[in-house]
Amino acid sequence: MPNRLPEHAHLVAEYVEPYRGGRLTSGQVERFRRVVWSYYRAARRPMPWRETRDPYRIMVSEFMLQQTQVSRVEPRYHEFIARYPTVFELATAPLGEVLRSWQGLGYNRRAKHLHETARRIAERGGIVPDEVRELRTLPGIGPYTAAAVAAFAFDRRVVVLETNIRRLFLHGFFPDAQGVSDREIEPLVEQTLPERGVRQWYYALMDCGAALAGMVGNANRRSRHYSRQSSFSGSVREVRGMIVRVLSEHAEVPLETLERAIGPTDERFRPALEGLERDGMVVVSGRSVSLGESSP
DNA sequence: ATCCTGAAGC
DNA sequence: GCTTCGGGAT
Numbered sequence: 001m002p003n004r005l006p007e008h009a010h011l012v013a014e015y016v017e018p019y020r021g022g023r024l025t026s027g028q029v030e031r032f033r034r035v036v037w038s039y040y041r042a043a044r045r046p047m048p049w050r051e052t053r054d055p056y057r058i059m060v061s062e063f064m065l066q067q068t069q070v071s072r073v074e075p076r077y078h079e080f081i082a083r084y085p086t087v088f089e090l091a092t093a094p095l096g097e098v099l100r101s102w103q104g105l106g107y108n109r110r111a112k113h114l115h116e117t118a119r120r121i122a123e124r125g126g127i128v129p130d131e132v133r134e135l136r137t138l139p140g141i142g143p144y145t146a147a148a149v150a151a152f153a154f155d156r157r158v159v160v161l162e163t164n165i166r167r168l169f170l171h172g173f174f175p176d177a178q179g180v181s182d183r184e185i186e187p188l189v190e191q192t193l194p195e196r197g198v199r200q201w202y203y204a205l206m207d208c209g210a211a212l213a214g215m216v217g218n219a220n221r222r223s224r225h226y227s228r229q230s231s232f233s234g235s236v237r238e239v240r241g242m243i244v245r246v247l248s249e250h251a252e253v254p255l256e257t258l259e260r261a262i263g264p265t266d267e268r269f270r271p272a273l274e275g276l277e278r279d280g281m282v283v284v285s286g287r288s289v290s291l292g293e294s295s296p
Numbered sequence: 297a298t299c300c301t302g303a304a305g306c
Numbered sequence: 307g308c309t310t311c312g313g314g315a316t
Contacts (some may be wrong), residue, residue, distance in 0.1 A: 066302045072314065073301095106312025113303080142303045162301045206301060218299080229299075230310080237311050244312090275311090 008039040009211045012168075019173035024191050032172065032192055039211065040204035045070065048077060050203060055128035055153035056087045056121075062145045062152075063114045067107060076105055090115065091122035096292025099281060100248045108244055112281055113140025130154040148202075155198050159189045163220060164209025165202070170219035171212055181224045239272035247282060247291040255287050 015035045017028055024032075047070060049061035060080060064073045080101055084090035090098065095115055102111035117138040121128055128149065129135050135146035143161075150156035161182055169185045170177075194201050212219070220226055232238055239262060246261050247253060253261075262269050273289070276282040283294045 062301075065300085067300055067312085068302095069300045069315075071300095104313075106314085107302085109304085109311065110302090140303065144302060148301070160301090163299085164301060202301095210301085213299085220299090227308080228297095231297085232312070232314095235311090238313090241312050279311090 008042040009215060011035050012039050012208045012211055013171075013215050015172050016175050017173060018175055019188065024188065029192055033194070036201075036204045036208050039208050040200075043207065043211065044203065045207050045210070048074065049152075053153070055130075055149065056118075056126075057081055058153040059117075059128055059145075059149050060084075060114065062148050063110050063140060064105060066110060066145065068105065072105070084118075087118050087121050087126045087128070090118040094292055094295075095281075096290065099244065099291050103245060103248045106241070108241075108281060109279055110140055112279070117141065128153065130156065132156075132158055151202055152199050155196075157193060157195070157198050159186050159193070160202050161186060161189060162206070164206040164213075165189065166209070166223060167212055167219045168205060168209035170222055171216065174219075174222065178222050179224045180222055236268050236272050236275065239266060239268040240276055243269075243272055243276060243289075244281070244291065247289060252288050252290045255284070255289055258289050 012035055015032065017031070047061075049058055052058065061073065061077055064077055064080070083101055084093065084098075093115070095112060098115045099108060099111050102108060105111075117140055120138060129138075130150060130153070132146045132150050135141050135149055136143070141149070147158045147160040148162070150158050151160050166182070166185060169188055170180060173188055174180045174184075242262055243258065246258060258273075259269055262272075273282070273284070277284055280293060281291070283290050283292065285294070
């Protein structure tokens, strides 16, 4: 995180045109676009998944980036793509191996969902869908990721809205409003969306929104959908993470050994292990536990 | 403490 | 609508 932001970041922070409803004037659209592009030209963030056109690799990056910083994803993305260069390597790998590749990234269900999605895509010849409606049917792909894959991999002209873009529009067009719904923001995203070059435009929007995070208070707190996150330390998912980490270091672990590793007095152990089993990420057979799905 | 290119289950 | 789901950097 640079202490000194690029000059154009101030241009982004100073762009405020309170939105009064209706359609944006062509002048407003033009001014907004000028600020966004000028920032992007000066300070675009290069990322490996922005250099490829491979829909599979873009999809992998979108799974990894859900609730996870770019800086944390970057090294893991390289490792993952080196191990699973195409959707077929990923689809044919055992779930346990994929979970090990994911270890430390967090939200491990993303890995299971990505694996299952890869299997379904491989069954259909390895073609990643290019339509939001179809993408939405795949596990782990929600409203954002579906739109992101369509826009970034296929340059489809669809509305993409995530935390950086939301922050940018809240800051620029809803400076004083409270409890702003995404339904109010989406029309503005649509109206400022260019006819061509959709992918680069969204990269620019996200970089502008990310730049704002370091300068002004988080405008996303004025979103209707804003909610604080429950604390991690002391939570069940903390123990889930510990269990997955231990299991990823061994092929099979006796139940007692696993419990001792976590802390025999920790009453979160049972619910955590049962949750992981229910989610299909660990298998308890007899008195031993292993990562992945039950082998056929 | 806060938040990160969210999704699923209820 | 509300909760759960990781982990690390700040």
